[in-house]
Amino acid sequence: MSESIIEARDLKKIYRKSRIPALDDLDLDVRRGEIFTLLGRNGAGKTTFLRIATTQLLPNSGTIRVFGIDAIRDPKPIRRRIAITPQEGRPLFTLNARDHVILSLMMRGATHEEAARKTKRVLKTLDLDGVRSVHSEELSGGLRQRILIAMTIVCDVELMFLDEPTIGLDPLGRRKVWEELIRLKNEEGRTIVLTTHYMDEAEALSDQLAIIDRGHVLARGNAREVKERNLGSRIRVDVTQGFSFEELESYGRTIKAGNLLRVFTNDEVAQEISREALKRRVPISISPVTLDDVFVELVGAGIEEEEEERKIEEEKMEKGVMMK
Ligand SMILES: Nc1ncnc2c1ncn2[C@@H]1O[C@H](COP(=O)(O)OP(=O)(O)OP(=O)(O)O)[C@@H](O)[C@H]1O
Ligand SMILES: [Mg+2]
Structure with missing residues (x-):
């Protein structure tokens, strides 16, 4: 097992004016040379974790070491060795794609010549060379997002953080980014920490992933392990007509999503449903x-739990009012 490049222990973050922790005793390890993906619904704590790991935000308690360095006490040496694409970042409107990338390299100490050479390559990789001289205010949202990714992946750093990097990218653009991230990992040994809401992206890219909710980890491992541990060796049967929800529930756990009914079950039962479907x-x-x-x-189980807690809280409040 390779060494941990990020080691977070019992991280707690409660934002001012908020009662609920954004991170709640979070433990996470990212190992050198892997693509690590954080998954979780909106507000789960992904960006908060990234901001703490990139030394932009302090936790209330807990520890975090990046490259073995205490990120709370000694952030400076970490900053030089990382690059970040923040969530919902925006390029500067009056600069073009080429300026953005060249300047981000020169700010890190590259010569103009070196920066120009690297910029040319990354603009080509992300299909930005055709628009390299266009002001970013005249570019589409997806092309602006590609500039932000280019500014990160062009940097010669050991560890990069990309917070929802492929948001707004078309399917071809997403795949370009995937290929480049995998190349950076395989050929250059970079470590990449990602967040995404696209599960196919997480499956395609991650060596390790963690699903977090309400600031703590619900599941972690590689995609196969996470699936096996949490849904066993089950398979799913999708039905859009001919069966009622109640009927399918007798075969296994059933969920409804729009017109679709989905049953989680095993091989034998799936065959039984299949025979029945043929008859019908x-x-x-x-x-x-x-x-x-x-x-x-x-995450759905977490939401149900949350609603239950809220109901109990409301009942308590009502009782309190009645007592008065
Ligand atoms: N600056 C802030 N001030 C107060 N609360 C905040 C702040 N930033 C985030 N929060 C809260 O902290 C929690 C975690 O937010 P965070 O941005 O880390 O979630 P996320 O997992 O990145 O969500 P998303 O998928 O929507 O980007 C949320 O409840 C959010 O409302
Ligand atoms: Mg976020």
Whole structure:
């Protein structure tokens, strides 16, 4: 097992004016040379973790070491060795793609010549060379996002953080970014920490991933491990017609998503449903579970729990009012 490049222990962060912790005793390890992905619903704490790991924000308690250095006490030496694409970053409107990338390299000490050479390559990689001289205010949202990614991946750093990097990118653009991230990892030994809401992206890229909710880890491992541990060796059967929800529930845990009914079950039961579907002449689809299913299962349970807690809280408040 390779060494940890990030080691977070019992991290707690409660923002001012907030009662609920954004991070709640979070433990995470990122190992050198891997692509590590943080998954979680909106507000789960992903950006908060990234901001702490990149020394932009202090936790209330807990420890975090990056490259073995205490990120709370000694942030400066860490900053030189990392690059970040923040969530919802914006390029400067009056600069073009080429300026952005060249300047970000020169600010880190590259010569103009070196910066120009590296910039040329990265603009080509991300299909930005055709628009390299266009002011970013005249570019589409997806192209602006590519500039931000280019500014990060062009840097010669050991560790990069990308917070929802492929948001707004078309499917081809996303795949370009995937290929480049994998190349950076494999050929240059970089470590990459990502967040995303795209489960296919997480499956395609991650060596390790963690699903977090309300600031703590619900599951971690590689995609296969996370699926096996949380939905067993189950498969899913998708049905859009010919069966009622109640009927499918007798076969296994069933969820409804729009017109789709999805049953999580085993091989034998799936065959039984399949025979029944043939008799009724309705189509069904049988496939292995995906990371998306695990996410819905784990995070959905958290939401139910949260609603239950809220109800109890409200009842307590009502009782309190009545006592008065
Ligand atoms: N500057 C802030 N001040 C107060 N509360 C904040 C601040 N930033 C984040 N929060 C709160 O902290 C929690 C975690 O937010 P965070 O931005 O880390 O979530 P996230 O997982 O990145 O979500 P998303 O997927 O929407 O980007 C949320 O409840 C959010 O409202
Ligand atoms: Mg975020």
